[in-house]
Amino acid sequence: MPTWAESKIMHHNSRLITSEPLVIGRSAPRVDALTKVAGEEKYATDYYPENYLWAGIKRAAYPHARIKSLDISQAKNMAGVISVLTSQDVLGSNRLGIFEKDQPILADGIVRHYGEAVALVTAETKEILEQALAAIMVKYEPLAAVFDPEEAVAKDAVVLYPGRADGNVLLRGEISCGRGAEALVDCAFTAEVSIALNWQDHAFLETEAGVAWLEEDGTIAMIASTQTPFRDRLELAEALKIPPNKFRVRVPYLGGAFGGKDGITVQGFLALAAQHSGGRAVKMWYSREERFLAGTKRHPAVMKYTLGCDREGLLQALDCTILMDTGAYSALGGEVLELAMEHAGGPYCIPHTRIKGAVVYTNNPVASAFRGFGVPQVAAAIEQVVDELAKIVGFDSLTFRLKNAVRRGSVTPAGVLLTQTVGMGECLSKVQEHRLWRERQSWQKSAPPFKRRGVGLAACYHAVGFGPVIPDYANAKLELTTDGRILVSVGVVDMGQGNASTYMQIVGHILFQGYDNMELVLPNTSRTLPSASSSASRTTFTYGKALTEAANILKERILARALLLFSFQLLEQLSVQDLVLLPGRILHQPSGREVPLKMIAGFMDHSERIATYSYTCPVNKQVLPTGKNLRHHGYPHRVFSYGVQLVRLQVDTLTGEVEVCDLLNCIDAGCVLNPQVFEQQIQGGAAQGIGYALFEDFALQEGKIRTNDFSTYILPTAMDIPNMETVVVSLAEDDGPYGMKGAGEISIDGVLPAIANGIAAIIGTRITRGTLTGEKILLTLRQAGKEAVR
Amino acid sequence: MRLNFMLNGKETIVDTQPDRRVVDLLREDLGLIGAKECCGAGECGACTILVNGISRLSCLMLAAQLEGMEVTTIEGVAPEGGFDIVQQAFIDHGAVQCGFCTPGMVLAVMDLLHRNPQPTSTEIREGLSGNLCRCTGYQKIVEAVLAAAALLNGRRG
Numbered sequence: 001m002p003t004w005a006e007s008k009i010m011h012h013n014s015r016l017i018t019s020e021p022l023v024i025g026r027s028a029p030r031v032d033a034l035t036k037v038a039g040e041e042k043y044a045t046d047y048y049p050e051n052y053l054w055a056g057i058k059r060a061a062y063p064h065a066r067i068k069s070l071d072i073s074q075a076k077n078m079a080g081v082i083s084v085l086t087s088q089d090v091l092g093s094n095r096l097g098i099f100e101k102d103q104p105i106l107a108d109g110i111v112r113h114y115g116e117a118v119a120l121v122t123a124e125t126k127e128i129l130e131q132a133l134a135a136i137m138v139k140y141e142p143l144a145a146v147f148d149p150e151e152a153v154a155k156d157a158v159v160l161y162p163g164r165a166d167g168n169v170l171l172r173g174e175i176s177c178g179r180g181a182e183a184l185v186d187c188a189f190t191a192e193v194s195i196a197l198n199w200q201d202h203a204f205l206e207t208e209a210g211v212a213w214l215e216e217d218g219t220i221a222m223i224a225s226t227q228t229p230f231r232d233r234l235e236l237a238e239a240l241k242i243p244p245n246k247f248r249v250r251v252p253y254l255g256g257a258f259g260g261k262d263g264i265t266v267q268g269f270l271a272l273a274a275q276h277s278g279g280r281a282v283k284m285w286y287s288r289e290e291r292f293l294a295g296t297k298r299h300p301a302v303m304k305y306t307l308g309c310d311r312e313g314l315l316q317a318l319d320c321t322i323l324m325d326t327g328a329y330s331a332l333g334g335e336v337l338e339l340a341m342e343h344a345g346g347p348y349c350i351p352h353t354r355i356k357g358a359v360v361y362t363n364n365p366v367a368s369a370f371r372g373f374g375v376p377q378v379a380a381a382i383e384q385v386v387d388e389l390a391k392i393v394g395f396d397s398l399t400f401r402l403k404n405a406v407r408r409g410s411v412t413p414a415g416v417l418l419t420q421t422v423g424m425g426e427c428l429s430k431v432q433e434h435r436l437w438r439e440r441q442s443w444q445k446s447a448p449p450f451k452r453r454g455v456g457l458a459a460c461y462h463a464v465g466f467g468p469v470i471p472d473y474a475n476a477k478l479e480l481t482t483d484g485r486i487l488v489s490v491g492v493v494d495m496g497q498g499n500a501s502t503y504m505q506i507v508g509h510i511l512f513q514g515y516d517n518m519e520l521v522l523p524n525t526s527r528t529l530p531s532a533s534s535s536a537s538r539t540t541f542t543y544g545k546a547l548t549e550a551a552n553i554l555k556e557r558i559l560a561r562a563l564l565l566f567s568f569q570l571l572e573q574l575s576v577q578d579l580v581l582l583p584g585r586i587l588h589q590p591s592g593r594e595v596p597l598k599m600i601a602g603f604m605d606h607s608e609r610i611a612t613y614s615y616t617c618p619v620n621k622q623v624l625p626t627g628k629n630l631r632h633h634g635y636p637h638r639v640f641s642y643g644v645q646l647v648r649l650q651v652d653t654l655t656g657e658v659e660v661c662d663l664l665n666c667i668d669a670g671c672v673l674n675p676q677v678f679e680q681q682i683q684g685g686a687a688q689g690i691g692y693a694l695f696e697d698f699a700l701q702e703g704k705i706r707t708n709d710f711s712t713y714i715l716p717t718a719m720d721i722p723n724m725e726t727v728v729v730s731l732a733e734d735d736g737p738y739g740m741k742g743a744g745e746i747s748i749d750g751v752l753p754a755i756a757n758g759i760a761a762i763i764g765t766r767i768t769r770g771t772l773t774g775e776k777i778l779l780t781l782r783q784a785g786k787e788a789v790r
Numbered sequence: 791m792r793l794n795f796m797l798n799g800k801e802t803i804v805d806t807q808p809d810r811r812v813v814d815l816l817r818e819d820l821g822l823i824g825a826k827e828c829c830g831a832g833e834c835g836a837c838t839i840l841v842n843g844i845s846r847l848s849c850l851m852l853a854a855q856l857e858g859m860e861v862t863t864i865e866g867v868a869p870e871g872g873f874d875i876v877q878q879a880f881i882d883h884g885a886v887q888c889g890f891c892t893p894g895m896v897l898a899v900m901d902l903l904h905r906n907p908q909p910t911s912t913e914i915r916e917g918l919s920g921n922l923c924r925c926t927g928y929q930k931i932v933e934a935v936l937a938a939a940a941l942l943n944g945r946r947g
Binding site: 027029030032033034036037038039040041042043045046048202203204205206207253254255256258287288495496497498676677679680683684686687688709710711715717718719721723724 | 817818821822823824825826827828829830831833834836863864865867868873877880881882884885886887888889890891892893896911914915916918919920921922923924925926927928929930931932
């Protein structure tokens with residue numbers, strides 16, 4: 001069993017690591033790269049505690065059914081099986097969920113999606129586990145099911161939760177500004193699009209995993225791959241009827257998450273299994289197929305947009321509807337809808353709008369958070385209708401956007417007053433000057449035989465944080481250890497984006513230290529302080545601010561104590577301005593004397609050596625007359641990042657295949673703390689956008705996933721993603737540490753519409769349904785008589 | 791069965807089932823957790839190891855196939871107290887994000903550079919197309935490989 005004390009502390013073995021003091025604004029290699037590249041980094045998947053058991057799940061074979069009987073006797077009696085657990089063994093509410101608690105840990109009576117968890121088994125080996133799962137006999141009475149969100153809102157629809165007032169509708173909202181949709185009649189020009197977007201799987205490489213065990217005092221200790229350790233405890237406590245302080249959760253680096261580990265995945269099973277394993281550790285690790293089956297997805301969406309402008313090309317009115325499918329359980333469906341609606345009109349000034357949205361239950365897989373959180377969906381719609389309208393009015397797509405872009409002080413189409421930095425105009429101007437835009441016509445004309453070339457672009461914005469109601473908080477903790485090192489305790493998960501390393505950079509910058517004099521404690525509910533989730537483009541934005549303050553406090557204390565020491569040595573009154581922190585030591589500049597940090601630490605009490613700071617982000621206090629029921633879900637936000645993405649595409653007229661030849665990201669995410677880590681975020685998000693647009697053709701048939709491995713669900717490979725250029729617009733945002741804004745999501749938002757606009761420009765028709773596959777493009781070319789055109 | 795092979799330069803004898811998957815043998819029996827399992831079906835490359843210097847997928851190999859072979863896992867790549875040039879290039883060029891693909895990617899690069907010491911960007915992208923990465927968009931990986939190749943060629947020259 002792993003001891004709790006082995007909590008992740010950054011160590012570098014004997015390998016050399018730079019002692020150069022870290023500086024904000026300069027690229028520094030990520031400290032976690034050292035252990036990751038060596039294969040030494042232990043993820044949740046890599047714990048094999050002594051004498052551990054394997055735990056696994058019996059899953060539903062129907063998308064909607066009543067469990068008539070559940071016979072576990074045979075499985076229970078098998079040699080090597082430790083426990084077979086059902087909903088009967090769950091002592092609490094057996095309901096998980098963040099806002100709406102509707103998802104059972106183990107089904108109790110009805111299953112609502114294919115692959116829902118029905119029983120939990122722990123066994124000595126994986127082989128015995130498989131046999132025991134197969135030996136569980138479940139008899140189902142299949143129920144009528146609903147798979148289409150439009151059918152789900154029809155009058156005679158199959159209802160998943162008969163007690164709900166609004167049928168299958170999880171959340172419905174309307175945002176109306178100015179004269180609303182009526183203003184469309186006064187527009188000189190209008191354009192319409194109707195877009196239906198597919199599901200998307202996060203496809204993080206580390207599938208859901210963890211280990212857990214029961215300690216002697218009844219505490220459930222857990223090492224899990226989660227974005228939300230502190231919130232998970234609260235969720236588990238209610239569902240399992242265990243006090244929240246009886247959970248200890250430790251979170252190593254995650255092997256990717258992208259929203260897919262925002263909330264409970266295996267943690268409920270692990271806790272329950274640990275309660276019934278006599279103190280032995282239990283281990284779970286989803287197979288890839290199980291991940292596809294049980295993991296959350298990006299919400300598919302059906303959107304209808306009508307956009308109008310006046311004679312001069314100034315946008316006047318928008319009428320749109322957004323319908324999202326959240327599958328069988330709510331998860332973060334309501335919040336995704338809110339963010340989608342708030343961003344529905346794009347980063348433009350449109351005085352008259354009506355934005356109608358609904359997110360509904362179906363018997364499909366569960367949809368929840370996925371990088372972008374509803375914004376990639378609405379960006380796909382608004383950015384395509386903007387292109388259509390630009391064409392009708394006679395503007396090029398960039399000039400038209402620039403003409404209508406929001407500025408600081410503008411009001412968004414959702415009525416939100418933009419009080420913070422707005423870099424939309426700057427991003428567009430920079431793209432306008434860029435050679436990829438200026439040379440677009442010559443590039444288009446130079447297409448080789450059987451190829452057609454085009455350029456597409458999209459402009460986007462993305463809110464930072466949770467909005468006005470849910471506290472966007474962080475608690476930073478720093479310690480000067482007795483050996484003079486700085487311990488950075490991180491309460492917010494690093495799912496791969498490198499925030500933990502950035503935290504060391506912030507502390508190093510303030511305290512003048514290099515990596516070699518700092519250590520990291522990764523999230524651990526008994527060693528680090530509570531912080532909200534790693535999500536919502538708010539991770540470094542919020543935690544970084546708390547950490548900056550904690551570091552300033554510690555610095556002040558270190559210098560004050562050093563001042564005393566120097567005063568005794570020099571026998572005179574000194575000023576703190578005479579002192580300078582240096583790597584591992586403090587210098588008294590006038591005398592040239594130095595004392596090591598270790599000595600200062602020896603003169604400080606334990607309570608003085610630890611600095612903490614609690615920070616909650618400011619929120620938008622605007623009182624909006626519309627969309628009132630969306631407020632709890634995040635409406636309105638205060639800070640937004642901005643971006644323009646441009647793609648150069650080449651379509652093969654023989655095969656329909658699309659090649660993304662170039663991708664330009666022009667991003668305003670405020671000032672950049674670490675350019676290398678910033679580029680990682682932008683490039684990675686854009687690559688997922690390419691997958692979303694062109695490759696990841698998720699297929700469902702009556703609630704059953706047909707694409708449940710990487711030979712059917714196609715992720716982009718190194719051959720499918722071009723070299724990208726990232727141009728930075730670094731406006732200083734006062735809310736963020738060192739002027740930064742969130743950069744985790746903005747780069748996925750515009751890729752699909754930029755590609756869709758490029759393809760439409762090439763083939764002359766818009767493909768409005770699902771993933772933009774070669775087959776669809778070829779069919780469109782064929783119908784237009786353009787197939788195999790030289 | 792009793793299995794005799796070289797593992798990271800050390801003669802290794804293990805008693806195991808001949809049909810045990812190599813990825814399980816490495817991770818569960820020998821504690822070498824650097825080989826990651828991500829798809830279990832030979833589609834992602836995260837479990838890549840080198841067998842006689844050639845990249846192989848340990849989720850598709852059975853223990854018996856290791857008999858008499860020279861096996862290198864990510865744990866056996868770095869010189870004492872340092873990093874292999876490819877590893878160092880991955881660190882310096884920001885090619886590591888979540889890091890779950892990284893061990894397999896590094897080993898695939900080592901094999902690639904052995905076969906083709908001066909690859910073009912296109913050849914690198916082709917050579918690594920069996921290794922999926924969900925975080926980086928591959929660009930910084932390609933840059934790292936180009937840098938590692940330049941360094942290695944400088945040394946040879």
